[in-house]
Amino acid sequence: MDYLGIDLSCAIGSLRSGEFPTKDCLLPLISKLLGYFVVAGSMTVKLPQIMKIVDSKSVKGLSVVAFELEVVGYTISLAYCLYKKLPFSAFGELAFLLIQALILVGCIYYFSRPLSVATWVRALLYFALAPTVLAGKIDPLLFEALYASKHLIFLSARIPQIWKNFRNKSTGQLSFLTCFMNFGGALARVFTSYQAKAPLSMFISFFIAIVTNGTIMSQILLYRCKGTEEKQLNDKKVL
DSSP states (O other): OEETTEEOHHHHHHHHTTOOOOHHHHHHHHHHHHHHHHHHHHTSTTHHHHHHHHHHTOOTTOOHHHHHHHHHHHHHHHHHHHHHTOOHHHHTHHHHHHHHHHHHHHHHHHTTOSOOHHHHHHHHHHHHHHHHHHTTOSOHHHHHHHHHHHHHHHHHHHHHHHHHHHHHTOOTTOOHHHHHHHHHHHHHHHHHHHHTTOOHHHHHHHHHHHHHHHHHHHHHHHHHHHHHHHHHHHHHHHO
8 A cells, every 4th residue: 555655565464464564664654744744834934024024114124145145045046956866855945945934035135126136136046047957967976076065054054143143232124933944844854854864965954954053043042032132121110
């Protein structure tokens, strides 16, 4: 019995015999189910951030370059997984994350008008090169180099935002829910990637995601709690 690449025969056979499935039978099944759960969750992971920007009509506290680099990183990651022909449950969320990241950058551009010439050049350059990369029509060695560079890209995408939060002592319009879902998804991917025997480079990317998203989540909690305390003190002074 095979549904969406999930082999249920082992688990069902054990249960019918009145036995609990063995580890070798259960772990791959859990990995597949968890993988599809991550893919399903990724469909809305950036929606809280998009809605927060649209509702407030503001991109205060957001690093534009950070979100642009995120789009580049997702593009390279998705292209590499397609090139390696990995199972959809192992990388499917990247497709949804890329689409949402593009919409998010579009929202940031819209509420950051007028845009600089450099911003327009970066956007046009991306849309000129992305189809070729996603189609895998580049030299294999260049592909490996691009994928290796994605760790630096994702790290570079988070550091400007982390630094901006620290400098402003505020996280502006950042969504805690989006950061939390990114953090949880990366944790889940460590387990599913181990079961799928994914290359070490994928584990490195998940480790970076866990550390950087965890840092941003901590900043959101810290600075918003401080902001609430300061507001309460100011209200008491007024009274």
